[in-house]
Amino acid sequence: MPSIHTSTEQLYLDAQKFISQYYRETEKSKEELTSRLDQIEDEIENKNDYQLTLDELSYGAKLAWRNSNRCVGRLFWKSLHVIDARSITSPIEAFKKLCEHIKLATNEGNIRSFITIFGPSENRSSAPIQILNHQLIRYAGYLQEDGSIIGDPQSVEFTKLCIQLGWENVGSHFDILPLVIKTNDGQLHLFEWPEDIILEVPITHPANQGGSELGLKWYAVPIISDMLLEIGGQKFYAAPFNGYYMSTEVATRNLADSHRYNQLPQIAQAFKMDTTNKSMLWQDRALVELNTAVLHSYEIAGVKMVDHHTATKQHQQFEQVENKSGRSITGDWTWLVPPMSGSLCPVFHQEFENRVRTPNFFNKEKGCPFHKN
Numbered sequence: 001m002p003s004i005h006t007s008t009e010q011l012y013l014d015a016q017k018f019i020s021q022y023y024r025e026t027e028k029s030k031e032e033l034t035s036r037l038d039q040i041e042d043e044i045e046n047k048n049d050y051q052l053t054l055d056e057l058s059y060g061a062k063l064a065w066r067n068s069n070r071c072v073g074r075l076f077w078k079s080l081h082v083i084d085a086r087s088i089t090s091p092i093e094a095f096k097k098l099c100e101h102i103k104l105a106t107n108e109g110n111i112r113s114f115i116t117i118f119g120p121s122e123n124r125s126s127a128p129i130q131i132l133n134h135q136l137i138r139y140a141g142y143l144q145e146d147g148s149i150i151g152d153p154q155s156v157e158f159t160k161l162c163i164q165l166g167w168e169n170v171g172s173h174f175d176i177l178p179l180v181i182k183t184n185d186g187q188l189h190l191f192e193w194p195e196d197i198i199l200e201v202p203i204t205h206p207a208n209q210g211g212s213e214l215g216l217k218w219y220a221v222p223i224i225s226d227m228l229l230e231i232g233g234q235k236f237y238a239a240p241f242n243g244y245y246m247s248t249e250v251a252t253r254n255l256a257d258s259h260r261y262n263q264l265p266q267i268a269q270a271f272k273m274d275t276t277n278k279s280m281l282w283q284d285r286a287l288v289e290l291n292t293a294v295l296h297s298y299e300i301a302g303v304k305m306v307d308h309h310t311a312t313k314q315h316q317q318f319e320q321v322e323n324k325s326g327r328s329i330t331g332d333w334t335w336l337v338p339p340m341s342g343s344l345c346p347v348f349h350q351e352f353e354n355r356v357r358t359p360n361f362f363n364k365e366k367g368c369p370f371h372k373n
C-alpha cells in the first residue's frame with residue numbers, strides 16, 4: 001500500500017494481524033479471510049480508517065482479557081458480554097449505557113462479566129467519550145486538615161475534582177463517587193448513580209461479634225474504567241469492563257493496606273490480639289480473619305466472589321486449555337501470585353513469560369501494561 005501514510009499502513013498491518021487471528025481461531029475459511037482483508041484495505045485507502053464488525057469487536061475484547069497477564073481469572077475469557085456503545089457521543093446516553101452495564105453485570109449478586117465499548121479514536125483527546133473514574137463504582141476519599149483521610153485514600157484526587165464540579169458529598173467513609181465523563185470538546189459531565197443499582201456488602205465475621213461492629217462494607221462489582229483497549233490497531237479510550245472479586249483484593253489490599261483503609265489494627269483489637277510485637281504475627285492473623293469475614297459476608301449476601309486458592313487453581317486450568325489449543329501462555333508473576341499465602345497457591349511455583357500481546361488493555365497514564373495501580 002505505497003500510496004498511503006505510514007500510520008494507516010501500520011493500521012492495516014495491525015488489522016491484518018488481528019483479523020487473521022480471529023479467522024484462524026474461529027475456523028473461518030481462507031477465502032473469507034482474504035475477502036475481509038481486501039475490504040479493510042479498501043476502507044483504509046478511502047477513509048484512512050476502518051470499522052470492526054460487532055463479531056470482531058466482541059472477539060477482540062475477549063482476546064484482550066485472555067492476553068491480560070496480570071489477570072488470574074482468565075479461564076472465563078469466552079464468557080465476556082460485549083455492549084457496543086461505539087455510536088454514542090452524548091454524555092447522558094453514555095451514562096444510561098453505563099447504568100445498564102452496572103445492572104446487567106451485578107445481576108442481583110450473580111455477577112456476569114461485561115464490557116461497554118465506546119467509540120475508538122487515534123488519541124485520547126479526540127475520544128468521543130472518556131471516563132475519568134478509575135472504576136465506575138468506587139468510594140470517595142477526603143483529606144482532612146490534620147492530614148488524616150476519611151474514606152479511600154486512593155480516591156483523594158478524583159474526589160477533589162468531583163467536589164469542584166459541584167458534587168455534594170456526605171463525607172462518610174463509604175460514599176459512592178459519581179461518574180465523570182469528558183467529551184471531545186473538553187467538557188466534563190458529572191452524574192450520580194441511582195442508589196438502587198449499586199450493590200454493597202456489609203462485612204461481618206462468622207465468629208466474632210466485634211468484627212461486625214467495625215462498620216466496614218465493600219461494593220459488589222469491580223468495573224475498571226481507566227484502561228485503554230486496543231484491538232486490531234483501533235484504540236478504545238473508554239471501555240469499562242468487569243469481573244467479580246477475588247477475596248484478597250477486598251480484604252488484603254483495599255481494606256488492609258496501610259495506605260488504603262488500614263483496618264488490621266482494628267481487627268486485631270476486636271479479636272483481642274497481642275499487638276506489642278510484630279513477631280507475634282498479629283497482622284498476619286488479623287489478615288486471615290479479615291479475609292474470612294469478607295468471604296463469609298459475600299457468601300451470605302449472595303454476591304459472587306472467589307477465594308485465592310480456587311482462583312489460582314482456575315488459572316492453572318486456563319494454562320492447560322491454552323496449551324491444548326496450541327498456544328503458549330504469558331503472565332505476570334508479581335500480579336498472579338495473591339497478596340497473601342503466596343506459596344500455598346500453584347502459581348507461586350511457576351515461571352511466566354511476561355510478554356505483551358495485543359489485543360490487550362493498557363494503562364492510559366503510563367502507556368504501559370505493567371504499571372501497578
Ligand code: ARG
Nearest residue numbers: 222242243244245246249250
Ligand atoms: N483490584 C481492584 C479492586 O480491588 C479490582 C481489579 C479488577 N478485579 C477483578 N476481580 N476483575 O478494586
